Amino acid sequence: MDQNTLNFIFIGISFALYIGIAFRSRATSTKEYYVAGGEVSPIANGMATAADWMSAATFISMAGTLAIGGYDGSRFLMGWTGGFVLLTILMVPYLRKFGKATVPDFIGDRFYSKVARGVAVVCAIFICMTYIMGQMNGVGVVFSQLFGIPMTPGVLIGAGIVFLYAGLGGMKGITYTQVAQYCVMAFAYTIPAIFIAIAMTNNFIPQLGFIGDFTQDGNATPFLEKVNSLNVKLGFSNYTDGSLSTINMFCITAALMCGTAGLPHVIVRFFTVKNVKAVRISACWTLAFIAVIYLTAPAIGAFSRVNLIKKLHDQEYTTAPQWFKDFEETGQMAWFDKNDDGKIQYFGKGESEKGTANVFVTTAAAKKPQYPNEDKRGKYGERLLTNDIDMSNPNELWFGGDIMIMANPHMGEAPKWMIALLMAGCIAAALSTAAGLLLVLSTSISHDLMKNIVNPNLTDKEEMRYARIAAFVSLLIATYFGINPPSTFIAETVAFAFGLAASSFFPTLLMGIFWKKLSREGAIAGMACGIGFTLGYIIYFQFLGGKPDDYLLGISPAGIGTIGMLVNFTVAFVVNLFSPPPPQHVQDMVESIRIPTGSDEVTGTH
Amino acid sequence: MDCLLQYDMQFSENRELREEVNMNDSTPREHRRACLRITIGLLVVWFMVSFVAAILCRDWLDASFPQIGNAPFGFWMAQQGSIICFVLILITYAVLMRRLDEKHGYSE
Numbered sequence: 218m219d220q221n222t223l224n225f226i227f228i229g230i231s232f233a234l235y236i237g238i239a240f241r242s243r244a245t246s247t248k249e250y251y252v253a254g255g256e257v258s259p260i261a262n263g264m265a266t267a268a269d270w271m272s273a274a275t276f277i278s279m280a281g282t283l284a285i286g287g288y289d290g291s292r293f294l295m296g297w298t299g300g301f302v303l304l305t306i307l308m309v310p311y312l313r314k315f316g317k318a319t320v321p322d323f324i325g326d327r328f329y330s331k332v333a334r335g336v337a338v339v340c341a342i343f344i345c346m347t348y349i350m351g352q353m354n355g356v357g358v359v360f361s362q363l364f365g366i367p368m369t370p371g372v373l374i375g376a377g378i379v380f381l382y383a384g385l386g387g388m389k390g391i392t393y394t395q396v397a398q399y400c401v402m403a404f405a406y407t408i409p410a411i412f413i414a415i416a417m418t419n420n421f422i423p424q425l426g427f428i429g430d431f432t433q434d435g436n437a438t439p440f441l442e443k444v445n446s447l448n449v450k451l452g453f454s455n456y457t458d459g460s461l462s463t464i465n466m467f468c469i470t471a472a473l474m475c476g477t478a479g480l481p482h483v484i485v486r487f488f489t490v491k492n493v494k495a496v497r498i499s500a501c502w503t504l505a506f507i508a509v510i511y512l513t514a515p516a517i518g519a520f521s522r523v524n525l526i527k528k529l530h531d532q533e534y535t536t537a538p539q540w541f542k543d544f545e546e547t548g549q550m551a552w553f554d555k556n557d558d559g560k561i562q563y564f565g566k567g568e569s570e571k572g573t574a575n576v577f578v579t580t581a582a583a584k585k586p587q588y589p590n591e592d593k594r595g596k597y598g599e600r601l602l603t604n605d606i607d608m609s610n611p612n613e614l615w616f617g618g619d620i621m622i623m624a625n626p627h628m629g630e631a632p633k634w635m636i637a638l639l640m641a642g643c644i645a646a647a648l649s650t651a652a653g654l655l656l657v658l659s660t661s662i663s664h665d666l667m668k669n670i671v672n673p674n675l676t677d678k679e680e681m682r683y684a685r686i687a688a689f690v691s692l693l694i695a696t697y698f699g700i701n702p703p704s705t706f707i708a709e710t711v712a713f714a715f716g717l718a719a720s721s722f723f724p725t726l727l728m729g730i731f732w733k734k735l736s737r738e739g740a741i742a743g744m745a746c747g748i749g750f751t752l753g754y755i756i757y758f759q760f761l762g763g764k765p766d767d768y769l770l771g772i773s774p775a776g777i778g779t780i781g782m783l784v785n786f787t788v789a790f791v792v793n794l795f796s797p798p799p800p801q802h803v804q805d806m807v808e809s810i811r812i813p814t815g816s817d818e819v820t821g822t823h
Numbered sequence: 824m825d826c827l828l829q830y831d832m833q834f835s836e837n838r839e840l841r842e843e844v845n846m847n848d849s850t851p852r853e854h855r856r857a858c859l860r861i862t863i864g865l866l867v868v869w870f871m872v873s874f875v876a877a878i879l880c881r882d883w884l885d886a887s888f889p890q891i892g893n894a895p896f897g898f899w900m901a902q903q904g905s906i907i908c909f910v911l912i913l914i915t916y917a918v919l920m921r922r923l924d925e926k927h928g929y930s931e
Contacts (some may be wrong), residue, residue, distance in 0.1 A: 269896040283902075291901035295873050296904045305913055306862050310920075333851040397883055423901060426894025439893035457885075457898045473871075494924070504913050508906050730924050776931050790873045813920070 220633050227637040228644060232396050233380060235648070239390040241383030257392055259488045263502025265395035266486040268402060270297075270507060272348070273355035273647035276402065279511075281621035283518030284525070287448070288459030292470045295458030296715075298504060298511055299470070300477025303723075305500035308478055309487040311730045319657075320722070321665040328737040329803055331670060336744065338665045340721060342447035345658045346695065347408050348482075352651035355701025359643050368698050373742045375648065375694040383652035383688060388489060391652045401499040403509055405642020408621075410513050412555045413520045413629040422514035431523070444519050447526050452567030452574070456519065465670060468776030475782055476715030479723030482657040493813040526627035527699065529614060530563045534597040537561060540627035541569040545600055550617040551576065551586040552599050553606055561595055564612040576615040577604035586615060589687040597603040655695075659688035713755050716778025724785040733807035747785030751778050777778045856925040861919050865912050872908040877901035 257265070275297070283290035296333075315323055321341060325334025360371030382390045410423040418426030418440055430437035444456040450697060454460050461469075477483065486503075487496050511577050534552065542787035544550040552561055553576055565601050577586070583686045586602050593601040623643075626636045668675050675683070725744050728735050755774045758765075765773070772780065876884060881897030888896035891904070 283862050288898055288901060291877060294902060295877060298909050299873050302865070302912055304907050306865055306916055314895045425892070427903075428894040428899065430893070441893050441898075457895060463878060467874060470873070470878065492922060497913075497920055499911070501917055504910050508910050511906055512903055757898065810852075813853060813859070813924050 220636060223633050223637040227634070227641040230399055230642045231589055231645060235394045236378070238393045239386040240396055242389050242393045244388060253653075256491060256756065259490055259495050259499035260502050261396050262486065262490050262499045264399040264437040264506055265392045265500070266483070267506035267510075268395040268399035268501040268645070268649040270483060270503075270650075270664055270797065271351055271402065271510060271646055272650040273359075273393060273643060274320070274408070276510075277355070277622050277643055279622075279624070280514050280521065281617075282516050282518040282619050283808055284522040285795045286459060287444075287454075287456035287519075287522075289461045289466070290515075291459075292461075292473065294511055294515065296470045297477060298474025300474040300508070301500065301504045302476060303478035304333045304440050305420055305497065305504075308726055308730070309484060309500065309668060310493045310496050310813065311810045312726070313487055313490075314493055314813065315806075319660055319665055320484055320726070322634055322669070324725065324729065324740075324753060325665075325669065327803065328501060328736045328740045329800065329808070330741070333741055333744075334665065335670065335736060337722075338661050338670075338719075341659060341661045341665075344480065344718060345482060345654045345657070345661070346691070347714060348655040349485075349651055349658065349691070349695045350698040352647050353695050355647045356644065357699055358652070359640065365418045366776060369443055370698045372696055374769050376692055379648055379651050379655060380689065380692050384776055389631075391656055392489060392634060394652070395649045399506060399611060401408055401638075401645040402642045402649075403506070405638045405645070406510050406517075409626045409629070409631055409635050409639060410517050412635065413524075413625065414516065416629055417523065424518070427516040428697065433790075440471070440519070444522055447523060448565070449531065449567075451526065451564050452566075453510070453565030453578050456522065456815035464771055465773055465776055467571075468772045468779040472716045472719045472776050472778035472782075475719035476717075476722045476778060478546055479718040479721070479726065481722065482654055485657055486653070496778075517622065519623060519749035521625045521628060524625070525616075525621075526563065529561050530745075534561065534599055535686070540624060544616070544624065547624075548586055548588065549617045549620045551602060553577070553613055553615075554595065554597070554599070554604065555604060555611060555613050559649055561614055562611055563614040564610065566610075573607070574612040575607045576608050576612055578607050585617070600673065613618065651695075655688055658691045662687035662691070684772075711775065713759075713778075714774065715753075716751050716755065716781065719778035720781025720785055722752040724782050726780050726790070728789060730810065733804045735789065736793055736795070736799050737797040738796035739789040742792040743785040743787075743789030746788040746819050747802070751781030754781075806807045838929070850927050854923065857918070857923050860898065861923070865916055869909070869912055872900065873905045877905050 245714075279293060282293060291612030312320070312323055315326075317323060317326070319341075321334050322339035324337040342603035354374060357368045360374060376583060382394050386394070407423070411421055414426035415421050417431060418429050419432040420426040420429050427440060429440055431443040433441040441721065448454065448456050459466075479542040490496055490499050529541065536556070541550060547551070554560075556562070586600075587604050588600060589603050595601050607711060611734055623639070626639060663680050667683050670682055721744050724747060726738055728743075729740065752767070754777045756766070758774045769780065771775070832844045844911065877897060882898070884897035885895035890896060891899040894902075
């Protein structure tokens with residue numbers, strides 16, 4: 218059976234499963250639509266949250282980031298798991314006790330202000346919308362590569378399926394579908410890793426192989442030393458050392474952690490369980506399920522690093538493995554023969570006098586390989602590029618950071634069904650995140666905007682109708698932008714969403730819960746200054762041509778959210794000194810959310 | 824002391840908040856303090872295993888701590904150890920808080 222047929226079968230089966238589950242558990246009331254009736258078991262909720270959390274980007278590109286960055290990649294590993302500690306210990310038990318369906322609900326009530334609620338709604342919609350566009354785009358990319366169909370029908374198929382079970386099934390449908398999706402993802406991620414670990418280190422647990430010995434070439438050498446020596450020989454820095462400065466590493470990790478704890482679509486997942494005690498247990502399960510994949514990622518990254526170098530460096534192009542040529546066709550790998558010897562050479566910065574290792578000159582318009590309109594081939598049959606070639610260094614191999622996980626089973630010569638499973642896993646990752654985001658988006662519009670700001674007299678039924686219409690409309694918008702990504706601006710801003718959440722939602726929620734005297738003026742001023750500072754810094758250095766030499770304390774835009782958070786705290790504290798304290802009933806409410814029992818059922822209406 | 828008294832009075836005035844049947848006036852405050860101690864303690868651990876062990880002191884740990892398998896200690900903490908510790912922190916939190924809630928009569 219050929220690869221395409223197998224891919225079709227695996228993905229077809231997984232789709233049938235998702236739709237079947239969604240149909241059996243469709244929502245009939247706003248309560249079921251928003252929070253699955255508040256009765257999901259902690260383990261199921263843990264799996265669903267884990268699937269929701271790990272997007273296509275995490276699933277596909279994290280191992281690649283680790284493979285390229287080595288130690289530097291740890292910022293994502295720690296940032297995206299450590300955030301759950303903050304989330305669980307400081308946020309969700311209290312927000313769950315508060316007992317409303319959304320995060321803007323809490324901000325609006327706690328800071329007794331429609332302005333604050335409105336700002337929170339806008340932030341939530343902005344964060345979710347930028348995310349979901351990326352997901353739809355990801356679905357399209359996977360589909361178009363798999364089946365050789367153009368991007369547009371790929372995105373449309375994905376959107377149709379997401380709407381079927383997110384729009385109709387609501388939180389209840391999504392939650393049970395995500396449980397199935399998590400299982401697909403976990404198998405798709407770990408099975409190829411185990412296969413390669415056995416081949417490379419003779420140890421069937423990838424995490425142990427990672428710290429064990431490399432045995433593939435007969436004699437046992439410590440695996441990490443092997444990666445280091447390969448890296449250094451080709452002019453890269455030591456795999457275990459990394460190249461980011463300590464302060465940058467610190468700030469980026471902190472921004473990712475606090476951002477995680479402030480993302481509305483993650484917080485809302487914990488409103489689906491029964492009570493505060495169940496929230497804590499559910500959070501343990503969530504992190505444990507996430508850890509299964511995050512602990513495997515460093516092993517996959519290091520394995521694929523070794524495989525990539527061994528299989529491609531100093532390899533004649535004409536005898537290069539078939540998968541290399543396949544990735545070349547889809548534009549995810551490229552080769553230009555600088556020294557005209559017919560061999561692929563892969564070198565790092567250490568091999569060039571200028572300290573760069575670009576294959577071609579990168580400009581804002583051309584960060585990826587560009588191809589002529591007609592298919593042109595070089596003398597060895599390679600695809601020719603139209604980019605200006607950078608001849609100041611000897612590196613000839615370009616590849617996109619996100620192909621590692623896709624290329625991994627090919628490089629390790631895994632059986633075909635494993636590759637098909639991996640494809641199904643990628644699609645599961647994109648669909649589960651898109652569905653979760655779509656729900657938060659539709660809830661924000663129907664509940665926070667229509668019900669609480671525009672027309673408080675909506676009945677349950679009307680609100681549900683608005684939710685479904687909102688889901689449909691936002692999906693249409695996301696699909697449109699998924700097909701036509703709007704300039705590079707939005708795509709690049711997504712990467713900074715964590716910094717924005719860390720400087721706005723996280724400190725405001727934290728102070729709202731633990732500091733009952735914080736007034737609305739303090740909170741709003743803090744939120745505005747925090748996000749304004751962070752956004753300004755990012756825009757200046759990312760889009761207006763600020764030079765890295767001018768970075769504040771050497772902190773890159775990805776890590777500035779940490780400073781933005783401190784700005785938020787400080788401004789809130791100062792403004793609070795000059796504003797009247799919150800009214801008594803608000804202070805009482807803050808007291809009451811600290812008591813773990815008596816959490817009301819979360820209801821859509823109130 | 825004054826403000827604590829005031830706080831207690833506020834609390835007893837607000838009948839709605841006294842959800843438990845056999846609860847004396849100091850229970851919510853004690854519960855809250857114990858809860859705060861657990862929270863701060865676990866956050867210190869969280870900070871130590873991630874920021875201190877894996878970032879700030881990693882060079883020193885790499886050099887002077889025993890290797891985990893073949894991995895330098897600080898590097899291993901950054902890639903694997905911290906994540907394992909995070910899971911353990913959350914389990915500890917769930918257990919300690921359940922005990923605390925039971926002790927103060929808040930179990931459901």
